[in-house]
Ligand SMILES: *[C@@H]1O[C@H](CO)[C@@H](O)[C@H](O)[C@H]1NC(C)=O
């Protein structure tokens with residue numbers, strides 16, 4: 001089948017050696033970094049593997065990015081070069097002026113391509129064919145503490161940041177998946193339809209094949225209608241998910257469909273308690289391993305015994321060795337609550353609070369290495385939590401613990417939200433709206449939509465003089481933002497409430513959401529997926545959305 005490929009390790013090794021030798025020959029050296037913009041394919045792994053052999057760090061770029069967001073990511077880690085697939089050439093052309101200082105390497109990602117699209121780029125495939133040297137390069141004195149990859153995350157605030165993934169971190173993460181889920185390299189085959197630029201697909205799933213030899217079937221792009229057919233065809237026994245995938249699979253399932261796949265285990269992040277059992281029953285899954293952990297964080301957990309809805313387990317007696325704890329916080333802003341003495345308090349059983357992970361740079365599992373930008377690293381560290389002088393990684397997530405020590409995810413605080421499996425940084429969207437409208441005030445936040453995971457983006461735009469052209473706004477946002485970041489709802493307001501901090505204003509707006517019965521002034525719009533235009537949000541459309549008859 002054309003869209004999936006079985007990763008063949010020795011071919012991959014030769015490929016990566018050629019790539020390493022080529023980049024070495026043109027002067028790349030340890031500590032340099034190269035951005036990689038390519039769809040899922042075996043060569044994706046070969047490219048970063050090759051770069052790592054000469055100590056060069058690959059920055060894995062989200063393939064949905066366009067325009068300013070793409071430029072931002074390319075510069076967020078100091079990349080000397082950019083490797084991109086030919087299918088991205090139009091997107092690269094649009095930013096050519098901004099990235100003129102960066103060396104371009106075009107990778108022909110389709111056999112029918114004769115000529116390069118980009119006149120300035122070097123033909124990477126051709127260079128690799130010319131470079132017959134498959135002898136491994138002399139490995140640079142790489143150590144486990146050296147950086148291997150940059151994987152972008154939004155953290156909880158600010159623009160996307162390049163999180164540093166060290167070799168040790170990569171090994172730990174894929175090792176955790178391999179051992180905790182009891183994978184067997186002789187009998188198991190893992191199905192991976194998650195993007196390789198995210199940590200679940202690119203670190204956990206890809207790592208079990210690279211480091212532990214479990215075959216992985218790599219899909220170009222997730223497809224709900226092909227998912228189980230692929231699993232059947234390739235004899236997969238395990239699949240990796242994000243919560244959104246589980247929902248799409250359930251939505252695409254018809255009762256008369258015959259399923260003959262052999263998948264008995266799934267592992268991933270974000271499967272909601274409401275659909276957990278239904279997912280198991282519908283698809284005949286025996287074991288679900290739900291895990292929790294930010295790409296860059298130190299508060300990882302896995303729910304290894306299938307407790308419905310839990311993201312992990314911290315044994316009551318093991319608390320002093322395990323990193324993550326839940327502390328009391330302001331539920332609206334996620335700010336930790338400090339006692340008179342200045343410290344924080346742990347939550348009781350059943351009391352939701354902020355999950356934080358104790359930082360201990362000497363222990364791999366508790367280390368927080370941070371981002372390529374050290375200023376951004378500081379904003380994620382909380383100090384003086386339980387004792388004077390301690391330091392914790394702030395996950396920005398609200399969790400709650402039960403009496404047995406299982407933890408459950410509640411909400412994400414801060415200025416980012418998740419939609420369609422991707423993180424959206426509200427400040428990035430706000431900047432683009434303000435720039436487009438020319439007004440100062442636009443507030444972007446996420447709102448819950450029944451039956452959807454994550455939060456849909458909503459923008460409150462201040463328009464005292466009725467100048468906003470909603471049609472142009474849709475076009476403008478579409479050209480500047482990846483589709484998942486374009487606000488699904490727009491609310492036009494005459495002014496923003498003046499009281500309270502910026503965060504509290506957001507909370508107020510967020511509580512009203514897109515509820516036409518609470519906001520009756522006719523100022524609400526919804527983005528129609530079909531024609532990418534904003535339409536007035538009527539109470540009929542509102543009901544369709546809430547009842548799941550209209551998908552966003
Ligand atoms: C799947 O397993 C069957 C039966 O063992 C085998 O005949 C088939 O070739 C396998 N498919 C693949 C793609 O390996």
Ligand SMILES: *[C@@H]1O[C@H](CO)[C@@H](O)[C@H](O)[C@H]1NC(C)=O
Pocket residue numbers: 068431432435
């Ligand atoms: C705002 O628009 C100007 C002019 O079009 C552009 O130079 C600038 O980069 C834009 N800023 C953002 C944040 O998009």
